[in-house]
Amino acid sequence: MxxxxxxxxxxxxxxxxxxxxxxxxxxxxxxxxxxxxxxxxxxxxxxxxxxxxxxxxxxxxxxxxxxxxxxxxxxxxxxxxxLTDAARRAPDLNPGLGRVSRLCHEPxxxxxxxxxxxxxxxxxxxxxxxxxxxxxxxxxxxxxxxxxxxxxxxxxxxxxxxxxxxxxxxxxxxxxxxxxxxxxxxxSSEETGEPSAPREAQPTNMQAVSWVFAVEHRAGEDHTIDKPERYSFWRDYRPGYWPGPLLGLTAPDPRNLEPLTRTFVPHATTGPVVADQSLDPGDRDLWAFRRVLARENFTPGFLDSDVTIVNWPMIDYLEGPVIGVSEEEQKRHLDGARELAMSMMYWLQTEAPRPDGGTGWAGLRLRGDIFGTDDGLAKAPYIRESRRxxxxxxxxxxxxxxxxxxxxxxxxxxxxxxxxxxxxxxxxxxxxxxxxxxxxxxxxxxxxxxxxxxxxxxxxxxxxxxxxxxxxxxxxxxxxxxxxxxxxxxxxxxxxxxxxxxxxxxxxxxxxxxxxxxxxxxxxxxxxxxxxxx
Structure with missing residues (x-):
């Protein structure tokens, strides 16, 4: 046409x-x-x-x-x-057995x-x-x-x-x-009458964007990425209301704002999956939270590892909005969101606490192919809020x-x-x-x-x-x-x-x-x- x-x-x-x-x-x-x-x-x-x-x-x-x-x-x-016979027969097949959704799958x-x-x-x-x-x-x-x-x-x-x-x-x-x-x-609350709105309008105050990535874990291998240039900045970064450094496993519980320490253990036994956010937000176990491929759904030996997507509070980028700013400033913030995400990946590989008392999961491997990218990140940032x-x-x-x-x-x-x-x-x-x-x-x-x-x-x-x-x-x-x-x-x-x-x-x-x-x-x-x- x-x-x-x-x-x-x-x-x-x-x-x-x-x-x-x-x-x-x-x-x-x-x-x-x-x-x-x-x-x-x-x-x-x-x-x-x-x-x-x-x-x-x-x-x-x-x-x-x-x-x-x-x-x-x-x-x-x-x-x-x-698929296993049981997975193939399941009318509500959930390929990743993720806890965030009844249908967690590869993008x-x-x-x-x-x-x-x-x-x-x-x-x-x-x-x-x-x-x-x-x-x-x-x-x-x-x-x-x-x-x-x-x-x-x-x-x-x-x-x-x-x-x-x-x-x-x-x-x-x-x-x-x-x-x-x-x-x-x-x-403003004066305009909308909303109980949760501020007294004055805040046009540049918007939800964080996140640049998500996917990982698998290969035990005994070392897939540690290069240390991000500003890793030290992000390693020490702590919003005033955060219970500790942003790069960590402790973050506010969204529903009561109390500190909540999540777990992250590749391939840990998770028990029955409850994908119902009205009962359980699903984010306590971060490996299973947004898992999109679960080995147990597939014939033995097909997958060497589960694949899970990292879209956690710890990669929410808070340094500035991507709307209502110059193209140069928007690019700076989007680049910052990418760097924060890769800093979280590096932290998981080198500093994350393990149940055995050690630190870091060097076997974590980026799976950019899940998104059709070479760098391991999604094609685009996760946008929660638009102009309206x-x-x-x-x-x-x-x-x-x-x-x-x-x-x-x-x-x-x-x-x-x-x-x-x-x-x-x-x-x-x-x-x-x-x-x-x-x-x-x-x-x-x-x-x-x-x-x-x-x-x-x-x-x-x-x-x-x-x-x-x-x-x-x-x-x-x-x-x-x-x-x-x-x-x-x-x-x-x-x-x-x-x-x-x-x-x-x-x-x-x-x-x-x-x-x-x-x-x-x-x-x-x-x-x-x-x-x-x-």
Whole structure:
């Protein structure tokens, strides 16, 4: 397709972008996805984070298309890997037996499955993907975005236009380019009324980014990496609220902020795996926490080692934000996040305490191939917080906090386009805040949160929807981001078909009801069943 021949242009190919593209494609639309890396999937793939999901995910609380993604990942292992008979028969196969999720798997497997999901549309010529492209400019005419300019890996600029543009970038990069009103960091309690918000707004105070990595352990071998240049700095680094050096096994318990010492012993016997964060956060045993390949799931001798992903509090980068700063400063912070991660790796290899009284696990070996990289790190940093649109509806803490809502449950939105569930889980921030961890109720996704207040043909399709800094903490996880993107892509296609604007659909009860019926028929759950014990 040539530029200008699209119905929907999607900036960003993370989970929201992929779901948006598939939703529009299922409805016969022509779609462009421009992705900054060479993989689609965002936090699930390029950022290397196994899915964070709620306790009922195997039964309800996700869209049909998200379940197809999860089923595809399991089928990939059943078809191609030498599983044990017990693992192959397990309907809830968890390849890594990780404690963070009922489906801990290799990022590259998810990337392969996503490639399979989009393959028919590539073959049909209705989907175009520009890899290694990022938005750098936008042409705006009043309250409409006419086109977006993307820069490729060699500096070449490509222009794309469509009736509807979706921002599914990890940082909400399209928003400032198009002059779309947005917010960053903490809003003030005066603005939002939130119990956990500060008295004054803090726009540069954002959740830490992390650059994750994967390791295996080969006993008797030495895979010690070169000592990072600023290892001494990170070895001595200690935030004021941290119980000890950041490089260590002791960190705050997110739920009560008390010091908690984790264990890290490669291949230790872990006992039955409970992948239910409502009962157990899963982070007490760091080897099993985000393990993506567990030897016991595979025929004897197939794997020399488990493989686990290091995405721990100890690699949260706190020195500054990566939004709202110059490109030079952003690069400095991203380089710092990489160096912190490699310093943690070096510490594990040389100084981490062992049960035998010794120090260091020299046999730890980086597995960059898990991410498709040479340096051992994920392709991209794990981004927890984005720019957020000034939306027609902003979700606030008191809409879904368990302390506030209690037995009444979360606020029910008449414009719900999906559901989600996760604790309000805010990591330490660049402004010096410790964890904010608030129990929440199963919640809905209001359509108004995807719509900018002013701009007519742009939709938020990821972590950039109308949440606050606080509620972003539970709307940022995998199935919710997918649902957000799916609703945005479906709405764009719906509006193309009917010659409507998203605002018209949102404001007219009859049009809104028609769109919600379409979503339900396509397998989007619009409300929760009655659930207890969360």
């Amino acid at each position: 040539k530029a200008g021949e699209f119905d929907v242009v999607i900036a960003g190919g993370g989970l929201g972008g992929v779901a948006a593209a598939l939703a529009a494609l299922r409805r016969g639309r022509r779609v462009l996805v421009a992705e900054e890396t060479d993989w689609l999937g965002g936090q699930l793939t390029t950022q290397g984070v196994p899915p964070d999901e709620h306790a009922w995910i195997e039964r309800f609380g996700a869209t049909r298309s998200y379940r197809r993604l999860r089923d595809g990942i399991r089928e990939h292992y059943r078809r191609w890997y030498p 590259r497997v998810a990337a392969d499955v996503i490639s399979g999901l989009i393959a028919p549309y590539l073959a049909a010529g209705r989907l175009t993907v520009w890899y290694r492209h990022r938005p750098v400019a936008a042409e705006v005419d009043g309250d409409r975005v006419r086109s977006v300019v993307f820069e490729g890996p060699d500096g070449t600029l490509r222009d794309a236009s469509a009736p509807f543009v979706l921002d599914a970038t990890e940082l909400g990069d399209l928003l400032p380019l198009a002059g779309i009103e947005h917010v960053t960091g903490f809003e 649109i000034r939306a027609r509806r902003t979700v606030v803490e008191q809409d879904l906090s368990l302390d506030v809502r209690g037995e009444h449950g979360a606020v029910e939105y008449p414009d719900s386009v999906g559901v989600g569930m996760y604790r309000i889980d805010l990591h330490p921030s660049t402004g010096g805040d410790n964890y904010i961890d608030v129990a929440s109720c199963p919640f809905q996704i209001p359509l108004g949160a995807l719509l900018p207040q002013r701009v007519e043909n742009v939709l938020a399709a990821g972590k950039n929807i109308g949440t606050t800094h606080i509620t972003n903490g539970c709307y940022r996880l995998h199935p919710v981001e997918w649902n957000i993107g799916e609703a945005a892509g479906a709405l764009a296609a719906h509006c193309v078909d009917r010659g409507l604007t998203p605002a018209q659909v949102h404001e007219d009860p009859a049009l809104l009801a028609e769109f919600r019926r379409e979503l339900a028929a396509d397998g989007v759950e619009l409300a929760w069943p009655v659930v207890r014990g969360y």
